[in-house]
Amino acid sequence: MGRAAMIIGMITVENLTKRYGDYTAVDDVSFVCRPGQVTGFLGPNGAGKSTTMRIIAGLTPETSGTALVGGRRYRDIPNPATQVGVLLDASAQHAGRTGREILRLSAMTMGLPMRRVDEALAMVSLTDEESGRRVRNYSLGMRQRLGIANALLGDPQMLILDEPANGLDPAGIHWMRTLLRDYADRGGTVLLSSHLLHEIEIVADDIVVIGHGRIVAQGTKQELLAGAGTRVISTNDEALGQALYEAGLHAAPAADGGFTVDAAPVDVGAVALERRIQLIELRPGDGARLEEMFLQLTQRTQRDQRPAPDALSFGGQS
Known part of the structure; x- marks a missing residue:
């Protein structure tokens, strides 16, 4: 074109x-x-x-x-x-x-x-x-x-x-x-x-x-969600958590098991492979991560504001 x-x-x-x-x-x-x-x-x-x-x-x-x-x-x-x-x-x-x-x-x-x-x-x-x-x-x-x-x-x-x-x-x-x-x-x-x-x-x-x-x-979308990291679950999360820590990757425990890691799936998988840790799940952060990113980016602007005059006359949404 x-x-x-x-x-x-x-x-x-x-x-x-x-x-x-x-x-x-x-x-x-x-x-x-x-x-x-x-x-x-x-x-x-x-x-x-x-x-x-x-x-x-x-x-x-x-x-x-x-x-x-x-x-x-x-x-x-x-x-x-x-x-x-x-x-x-x-x-x-x-x-x-x-x-x-x-x-x-x-x-x-x-x-x-x-x-x-x-x-x-x-x-x-x-x-x-x-x-x-x-x-x-x-x-x-x-x-x-x-x-x-x-x-x-x-x-x-x-x-x-x-x-x-x-x-x-x-x-x-x-x-x-x-x-x-x-x-x-x-x-x-x-x-x-x-x-x-x-x-x-x-x-x-x-x-x-x-x-x-x-x-x-x-x-x-890929650029903005890159920070959403990786969702990973293994058969030995204690060992995986230690391996990720030693590799310098920040891993936050997830409520339903495993971790959310601030790294690409390929990097997380490489750490698990090197330590011979069997993975049950390895994927990019899920849909909830977009909401998380959205809330983080807009948290300083999440407040009630008076709407613009034209918004009042056109359905009130802005």
Whole structure:
């Protein structure tokens, strides 16, 4: 893929800042979302996630810095929904219209053939009966599916989704994960905000962690979880613990046996092999480690904050 094609499909945020009086909601934020990748956007409530995404989507003006989609500001893109699909609040849909009516109006606005409505409904598994209901009668999970259908309607190259798994049951979360992974594997760019850390770990390629409006960590999933270490259990944990200590590796006993070691699995395995200690389990740190990393990185920003004014008017999440 050439440089021009990469820029077309990229979401680029540079030195983005948003202030409301003396309150700074977003503070000098920079990151890039690339084609073919899912970028997970993590942070506690009030961290600035939704404000950042609203700026990218042209709904909130920045104080300084830039947020570009495909090399342009959202408001400068002709027929933007055909380039970038956005879902920021699934409840912000006309309750008196049916799901199909909402998609038909969107298709008309974008100048799309009506067959795209049926295709989008099929993509999110909303049946004819469900799409014929008034949105006021939808569950939150159904509203999420309709919102994702609307985001996909214009066959965009980029997706910006804020907490799209809210209201979905486990089967729905698995469906969404598969849909987004397939979309990225076909070259699409995904910026995904979620508080479901395990889901982010499964689906994301890159991770951006924000706290109190500032980026506290970013990189590939592998880079950020490298510190999550290794989970190891042996037939002789006492001997293994001593061997790891003598090898200079920090090992913390785990509640269910074995250790969590601040080292790569290959290094832990080499120590056990040298001492001829039989291992029962040897693997990278599990999903709980992402939560552990998240809490460690954001512990100084885990506090109640007054939400930005635009967040109050748009569902209250940030």
